[in-house]
Amino acid sequence: MKAVAFNGxxxxxxxxxxxxxxxxxxxxxxxxxxxxxxLAGEKISGCIACxxxxxxxxxxxxxxxxxxxxxxxxMREANAILLGSPVYIADITANMKALLERATLVxxxxxxxxxxxxxxxxxxxxxxxxxxxxxxxxxxxxLISQMIVVGSTYWNIGIGRNVGxxxxxxxxxxxxxxxxxxxxxxxxxxxx
Numbered sequence: 035m036k037a038v039a040f041n042g043x044x045x046x047x048x049x050x051x052x053x054x055x056x057x058x059x060x061x062x063x064x065x066x067x068x069x070x071x072x073l074a075g076e077k078i079s080g081c082i083a084c085x086x087x088x089x090x091x092x093x094x095x096x097x098x099x100x101x102x103x104x105x106x107x108x109m110r111e112a113n114a115i116l117l118g119s120p121v122y123i124a125d126i127t128a129n130m131k132a133l134l135e136r137a138t139l140v141x142x143x144x145x146x147x148x149x150x151x152x153x154x155x156x157x158x159x160x161x162x163x164x165x166x167x168x169x170x171x172x173x174x175x176x177l178i179s180q181m182i183v184v185g186s187t188y189w190n191i192g193i194g195r196n197v198g199x200x201x202x203x204x205x206x207x208x209x210x211x212x213x214x215x216x217x218x219x220x221x222x223x224x225x226x
Contacts, residue, residue, distance in 0.1 A: 035221045036067040037153075038108045039116035042130025046074035049159040049200040050118045053192045053210050057116060057157065060214025066114075066221060071105065073129040078102060080128075081135040087143040095136045102136050106148075109137060113221055114153035115181070117172045124164030126171050134175045141179050149179040153220055155186075155213055161195040184220055186213035 039058060043050040051072060058068045078100050086096030093110065094103045109115050117134075119126035126134075141148040156172030158165050169189055176183050190213055192206030193199075200206055 035065075035114075035225050036069070036112045037061050037114035037116060037217065037221070038112040039068065039070045039118060040105065040130070040133065041070060041072040041074070042117070042119035042127045042133070043072070043159070044074055044127060044129070045120075045197070046072045048120070048197045049192065049194050050120050050157065052198065052200050053157050053159055053190075053206070054116055054118045056207060056210035057155070057214040057217070060211055061114075061218050064218035064222070066218055069108070071108065073127075073133070076100065076129060078129045078132040080132040081139055087140045091144055093140065093144050093148065095140050097136070102133060105133060106137050106140055109152075110148055112152065113225055114155070114184075114217055115149070115176075116155050116157060117175065118157040118159070119168055119172060121158060121160040121164040121168045124167045126168045130172075134172075138175060138178060147180065149181050151224070152181050153184050153217055153224075154179075154181040155184045155217060156190055157210065157213075158191045159200055160191055160193055165189070165191045182220070184213060184217045186210070186216060
């Protein structure tokens, strides 16, 4: 069993990474192999609508100037995908949006079942507002990809501004831990 997490924050090891690691810690405790990929410092372009993926049907995006194909492959190999983003102008970050645009089109170009029945969960770090919009955008990727969205005790949102502030959000911390526990339980059920 393997879970891969993508941290869409422009800040490496910031609040989004902290929240994702709370989930990953629970998975590791249940012997789930985990990996976190941090998109900070990368320049990922959005879909350019060339539609080569529809012609090639090779599970890859035709744009090869960044690491998106490597990330799509990691998604394909994983049983569970976590997507984390801070809230930027009531939405997810540009890098996360670009990754999801391209991964979605490649998925659909290859018969729509590349990610089908994998587990997915969104994690959002927010200072004040826009969290539910960002949470919804991330979940839409899972839904259009025919994935199973794992829930928790509340929406998977942690509140904090400065690095480390999300650790003070007791409800957010508990939500992430419950999410990891629920994901581990479900992984065992569907892969066992």
